[in-house]
Amino acid sequence: MIRTEQLEKSFGKLHVLKGLDVEFNSGQVVSIIGHNGSGKTTLIKCILGMVVADKGKIFFNGKSISGDFRYREQIGYMPQIGHYPENMKIGQIFKMMKDLRKNVDNLDESLMEEYKLSELFEKPMHALSGGTTQKVSASLAFLFNPKVLILDEPTAGLDPLAAEILKAKIIEAKSRGKLVIITSHIMSEVEEMADTVMYLYEGKVNFYNSVAELKKQTGEEKVGKAIAKIMKQSAHV
Amino acid sequence: MFKIAKYVVYDILRSKVLIAYSLFLLLVSFSLFSMEENSSKSLISLMSVVMIIVPLVSIIFSTTYFYNAYQFIELLVAQPISRSSILLGEFIGVSLSLLTALFAGVGIPILIYSPDATGLVLMISGFALTLSFISLAFFSSVAMRDKAKGIGMSLMLWFYFSVIYDGLVLGILFSFNEYPLEKAVIALASFNPIDLGRIIILMKMDISALMGLTGAVYKQFFGSNFGIIYSLIIMLFWIILPLLFALHIFKKKNL
Secondary structure: OEEEEEEEEEEOOEEEEEEEOOEEOOOOEEEEEOOOOOOHHHHHHHHHOOOOOOEEEEEEOOEEOOOOOHHHHHEEEEOOOOOOOOOOEHHHHHHHHHHHOOOOOOOOOHHHHHOOHHHHOOOEHHHOOHHHHHHHHHHHHHHOOOOEEEEEOOOOOOOHHHHHHHHHHHHHHHHOOOEEEEEOOOHHHHHHHOOEEEEEEOOEEEEEEEHHHHHHHHOOOOHHHHHHHHHHHHHHO | OHHHHHHHHHHHHHOOHHHHHHHHHHHHHHHHHHHOOOHHHHHHHHHHHHHHHHHHHHHHHHHHHHHHOHHHHHHHHOOOOOHHHHHHHHHHHHHHHHHHHHHHHHHHHHHHHOOOHHHHHHHHHHHHHHHHHHHHHHHHHHHOOOHHHHHHHHHHHHHHHHHHHHHHHHHHHHHOOOOOOHHHHHHHHHOOHHHHHHHHHHHHHOOHHHHOHHHHHHHHHHOHHHHHHHHHHHHHHHHHHHHHHHHHHHHOOOO
């Protein structure tokens, strides 16, 4: 569904992505892991077209995304830290997003309801706590029933209850054949949700395989330990 | 694009800055018109005010607005909306708001006290100046990632066009006064939207000689009407070109 070809990106002297070839398919829950600054968010932003790659191509359903924007109708994105117009109220944000996106007949408002956001519709965005902002971001990502969900550290800042609701939602999305791409540092979550793990190391794919294969290769029972093992190996090389 | 413009206008209307701008212009216009019996004298004074205040407010307001709307832009970029419609939507929204404020502050007094061709030309040249300085503001805000640098660049641009440029032109005229400079002067004025705006009005008022060499040469070279049309066309370039550059950078910008 999404494929990158020799993707490269530098910010000034910092070479973040060094020729990335990956493919994501529908029905997968891919967890992208890697230490801070390994290029996780940059990869996501490249797919979303928020960052323009220096070299290489990204294909969405076989079509190159460069110069295109319509493909984003099929993507729901939850940023690591949501930035919203500060003087708008929650309700206005939802109304505006519905107004700006055209496919409004197939809405999925279940997260919005479970988080009881409609009770907070009159609150301005600048008065929200980090967690509530994350709830808004998550609800917006799922709102338009997209085929692809890209979630950047989705549970960071959410309270345990809200995090559980979101995890259940992600697992449900997977069962409906959606592609979910998550970055997370919390290994227990990776274990719970992901079926595929991609380990980015210094701008390159170091490991990209199913969770079962990861466990088999490392001989570990837990995803966390298996990944730690791989991280250590790559650091030695 | 127009939906984005709509939200930009809503957003700007909520801040009081624009209302203050309108009221200030209204106060200046009414006091200038009521001080003089002769409305064309008041128009000249009003022009001097407009030529300084309008570009300054337009460029600074648009630059700060753009940086404050950064979060909104970030939100939009991940949506199925093309980058050109995002930037143009922002431009249309800011332009509509500033033009409305200018119309309320200067247009209405002109309609009351001096509803003639000269007044109309002053309005048009004020509108064109507003648009071209918004366009310049968008260019500097897109080019600079840092807010302070962006506002600094905008201030420099305004200072350059309203103060330094005229100084440079005078310097050139003094140093080369033994040569025929008429055509050079016309060319030089085209490189400054504020000069163009002033020329348009002075041409209409038939007092171009007051403006010194540039005005006289213009009058001689073009005649009034053609001069106004020429200046307006060049002014159009001053609106479109910076915006096109901004668009070009924005399409490749990392957000």
